[in-house]
Amino acid sequence: MKRHAVFWSLIVLAVVMLAPFVIVAMNALKSPAEYAADGPLALPSDITFQGIVDFWERVDFGQKLLNSLVISGSVAVLAVIISVFNAYALGIGRVRGRLWILIAFLVANTLPQEALVYPLYYLAKETGLYDTQLSVIIVFTIIQAAFGTYLLSSTFVGFPAELLEAARIDGANKWQTLVRIVVPVSRPTLAVLFVFFFIWTWNEFFLPLVLLISNDTQTVPVALGVLQGQRLMDATMTSASALLGVIPAIAFFLIFQRTLTRGITAGAVK
Template sequence: MSDTVLSSASVATRAAGTTKRAPAPKPGTATRRKDRFHRGAGRWIVLAVVGLFALLMVAPFLLMVINAFKSPADYSGGSPLSLPKQIYIDGLAYFWQRVNFPVKLWNSIWTSALVAVAGTLLSLLNAYAIGVGRVRGRAWIVAVFMIANMLPQEGLIYPLFTMAQKTGLTDNPWSIVIIFTVIQSAFGTYLLSSVLGTFPRALLEAAELDGAGRWQILWRVVYPIVRPTMSVLAIFFFIWTWNEFFIPLVMLTSNDNQTVPIALSSLQGDRMLDVPTLNAGALVSLIPTFLFFLFFQRTLTRGVTAGAVK
């Protein structure tokens, strides 16, 4: 009797085990609509916040454009936020002629371009010796470059000006090129040495087994890999050098050697300031860097993306 009960229980258990469980009920239509509404509302909130920040960033440029085409009487009779009653372009012509803008523009272009190229190349050579060459005291050398990059320009101007006087580079744009090549390469060396410090040793050993020398390893193995990062550095070096004001102001005293930021400062007097002309000059000075950024925007994006993926 007991065996019959046990066998019946085991059969019932196996039957219950082989029975398929019913699928869990799917959430209702109201729940799906509620989740979809919350996701859509969250997206719109994020979009609104991003749009607000974009508007805050663009607002100063819009004010500059508005005030650049105002006459002095229109500006003094209204407010900086008011629209111009008529388009006034004499401020642009006055700035162009007063500061001899083509000369200032050319000085800024060639000095910034040379600093971008020379600073990036010097950064690569320094980082190759530190990161791949594994010189002794590598950590201390990188720390020195980092500290040098953090020093304020006010603390460097006196020894720099003294060295420029002794070498005959006073009031010479080449002094700006040399100074900012060294200053910018300090940051570039710190960045590239960190990248090359984790460079795969297997690639270097394979190149050495194939008979490649140090220069061949640098230009055929290392350079193709760090080229996107170097492109980003070159773009930053160009823009940073273009915007420099204090050291060029001290080093370049003659009108024919000065750069665009110094030309803008010449519009401000001790007791009078022509705001429309200053805005017109700022607008004209911004256009070259804006075009440069648009032209190299794809290169900058590729460099940042390549560094992130790597």
């Protein structure tokens, strides 16, 4: 009985979570006249993609999609690499002041973006990086790497000493130990970090809104927010924008779902 109760509870929870997405998808496939006549909860009688096409052309969604992919992918890769280097030094190298350094990384993750926006805006202006994708990549690489360093350092502290000793006996230097021993063993955890960094960066809105003002450099969330704020879209086009905005993140998550599952399972086994 308990298993059945848990099963049906999960079914109800899944329906509740998927209901908004289904409603948005239905309205994105309606015409404005049908939406006005039947309301948002009625099934579309005649499927049309005109709202999606109009929104794609109005915001140049292909360019925004490419911008988000470049920024999120670059941040995810760079943040993982920097996190590995930092955590290797702090977790395995045991540098002096390790605890205080980790506390500094932890505090950095608790700072609200509103407190960072003016210093980052000023630095971007002074360095000539304002309104460039590189400025957003640098900022979020540092932010994500701070969290990655804190997490990986805790993981590397418990790294099997036997493997490190065996590598040292075989004549491996610190760089070889990192590349040939630490990284392969930690690959599931690094894969999980990569997925999280990508999705977190993809969904960022506030700092990209401040640092990216040109239409050619904006990301998907910024383009959606700016256009909706201008009240230039009807209900069907608004639904189309929400649908197109969330589909890439869902697709990325589904593609790397097995990687994410393996990483979490490997962490549980350890």
